[in-house]
Amino acid sequence: MSNSEPSVRPATRRCLATTSLAGCFGCHMALLDIDERLFELIERVDIDRSPLTDIKRCGRCDIGLVEGGICNAENVHVLREFRRQCKLLVAVGACAINGGLPAQRNHLDLGQCLQEVYLTGPGIVHGQVPDDPELPLPLDKVHPVHEVVRVDYFIPGCPPSGDALWKFITDLLDGRTPRLGHPLLHFD
Amino acid sequence: MTIVDTLEDGPTCDQDRLADLLQPVLARHGSDPLRLLQILRDVQDDLGYLPPAALTSIARAVGLPRARVEGVAGFYAFLHLVPAGRYRVLFSDNIIDRMLGSEELLDRLCNRLWIEPGKVSEDGLVSVDRTSCTGMGDQGPALLVNGRPLTRMSAERIDRLAELIRAQAPLEDWPAEYFAVEDNIRRRDVLLGTRWPAGEAIGAAIARGEEALLAEMSASNLRGRGGAGFTTHVKWESARRAPCREGSRARYVVCNADEGEPGTFKDRVLLTAHPDLLFDGMTVAALAIGACRGLVYLRGEYAYLLPELRATLEARRRSGLLGEAICGRPDFTFDIDIHLGAGAYVCGEETALLESLEGKRGVPRNRPPFPVSEGYLRQPTVVNNVETLCKAAVIAIRGGDWFAGLGTRQSTGSKLLSVSGDVDRPGIYEYPFGVPVNQVLKDCGASDAQAVQVSGPSGTCLARHEFSRRIAFEDVPTAGAIMVFAGHRDMFEVARNFAHFFAHESCGFCTPCRVGTALVARCMDKIANGHGSQYEINEIFRIHRLLHAASHCGLGQTACNALFDTLHKFRPAYERRLRSLDFEPGFDLDRALAAARQMTGRDDPAAHFEPTPAGGR
């Protein structure tokens, strides 16, 4: 590295990880919408932890894409792992950015929600709130990603289009500050 | 007395009895929409709060849409749209009151009364809450009970207070010494050290004639004592020359007695000790600009001064100092009315004050036009601070050159300072402008000051190395507040108190101030609660820059001044609270699982978050 040409960007492969927290996997589906550009992507990056690889733990990565907001304890653990392991953390999609649909429960009391769903709702007999330690406990409020860890970039959209994701990722890989202009930038 | 009975299904209100009760209030104010705020205050005095049906009736009577009336009622902190208790206790929440133990006393009172701060007791008897500085910094901890000030609170007094409230004793039967408000004048100069007979200034002004009077004002170079320091004679000249609206000859003199800047109380003392000098000053201003009507906007916290001030006005009418043919001059007619505020610091901003005087929400107007051309009722209006008008009266008597000989070149005359905090002798100090801060500190007995907040939360925080600076528009300008903090005080908590003050007092008109002050208060709480990092400090700077540039009025523009100053001069007070080098959530993750733990009955390790070790993870 020390004797390489300083004005030329090193052509090293980068490492990418992705995860979906309190999201619908729509943003991941949108990533697949880059279609044949997937081949170019895997030429340039190794994919670490991701639903696409089924790798369960995240190693050291250059870029982490996080879909979905934070609604339970497991979300927090995964998010912290991503923040720890990824040099750049990107919040992807409406839910990661402002909580999205899951956050619309935020004006309701969690205890009352659980009570109604599992104990007192119509048709429930001998109801019980699930208490298996395997299940992550829900947080009292849903939070966007940037309220729990530091976030480097945001890609809005519900979901962002494949083109927007591609533009953003290639900007990052090519060393440009990512920008989304009209019409790639949209919140819906 | 109350007509509102709290029943199980909420408060109810008998329509006929309501109409009977509203009628005298509405009659007293002529059902004048300009007097809406005064009407709302008086109705609340009778009913304890402003029930929806009362707002509907008032709206109908004054001829305003109901929503507009509700909007006004919802703006002012002292007006309640829901029942607030028959005894409404409000602790003055300036940092100076806190340093004197107000928070401990608040907790003590709540414990004695079995209530939570901010909530009304179940029997509707009492509520205990905080309010912005009540202007008693030299005799705190202070509080208001149903709008009346109580000073020098102590644990013993609080215990007695709880007993009196539980016994439902009328305020008239409470020990008179609780309500004693002292002047605490510690240093007198030309203004406080001289006896000014009522009317002397008016006689002198009439003898000089309007043109010569304005020339004296010009020679005096008097600048506004409310903080902004605008040259008074320029205001007067502009208002005198500004055309009135068609078909009217009305010009107005408005006295800004909305002394809301935390730590300031010199106008209270002037209103108590020299009301005639103030009214003389207003009358002199009226002569100079050709006004026939004057209005005093008195902050709601000082409502207890109203009977005395009204009596003074009445005496002046009797002796020909107000009304028609003042001092024997046949063409000089002028009278003064007093309006009360209702708990809104922003009304100290002159255009917000004018809105409030017109019975509206106290939202600052767009400028231009300025009040001198379009002020009260869009007519030419001079708005001057209490102290400024007193000084103008003195100038009418002694002349401009005499006045300009005092103080410094750009800051002529003397200045009243309200000194409070860690000093042996808190109170009012009058100095010629140009006095060094360390002279003030020496005189008031501040032996161990580490910081002096000059001119309140919106002003400047001086550290020890700056104490040789001078009180003057050329150096450290001030509206009069000097709050002193000794070496053991935590300057972060000072700044946090100020941040909450601005969030509470933002009128909410413009985006940056409305949201920015709330965000800054949250940042400070986050740091205080042990979740802070460098991230929050950067955020405060960022929001400061935005508010300074884009806020609608001075409140937002100065809202982060104290944070900016303390972050520069007392940064370790912030840094020792920071939890890690990296970002931390603003909430307690483990506590966020508490509701789910309770519902599931789980307490296994996965049902908890490990507390994050300080200094990173």
Next chain:
Amino acid sequence: MDARSLSIDGLPVPFDDGQTIMDASLAAGIFIPHLCHHPQFTPQGSCKLCTVRANGRYVSACTMPASEGMEVESNTPELNDKRRTMLQMLFVEGNHFCPSCEKSGDCLLQALAYELEMLGPHFPQFYPDRPVDASHPDVLLDFNRCILCELCVRASRDVDGKSVFALSGRGIGKHLIVNAESGRLADTDFSLADKAAHVCPVGVIIAKRRGFAVPIGQRRFDGEPISRRVDWLARRRADDEEEQ
């Protein structure tokens, strides 16, 4: 009439007496971001998105009278950064969930966020609890999206002569109210035919049974960003809000 002019970002812009910087810029086809301004109503100057520097001083373009030779800076990185920050403040202050909002694609708040490349809200969310008022037969009020621009207040008061809307509270607690003791829109004289029903720049005042009528791709700001719609912004009238 004298040809008087100021400059905006170096471009000469003519103006007439009584015009503000905003009036002059709209007439000249120059885009200055704004939310609470509408050419049909008295300028208010509360959103502060139109903050510019006029002869070096920060002012609101919509309320500042134009003056001869005035040098206005508007499209600068510094001002756009401040505007973006204020948009982020508006987004976190309310509950703005664009994917489920009928106004998405036709919303000035959203369009400005696109224009200023606001990718995320930056600040923590306030998530205020603001109940929806569905009492009126024809109109839904979703206060979650209110940005307190007072356009409906001005339209109902100044054009409809009804004063159906007003603001109450203060600071971060400031909120829109309606002219009824019950607090319900159904108990006011509000009508879908009112001008006030058609001036909301965001998705608070929503006509019922018409949501999502325009397909994605054909909504007002799908085709062109707001900065290229200055002609539309300039000739907006309350009664043609419904047109594309």
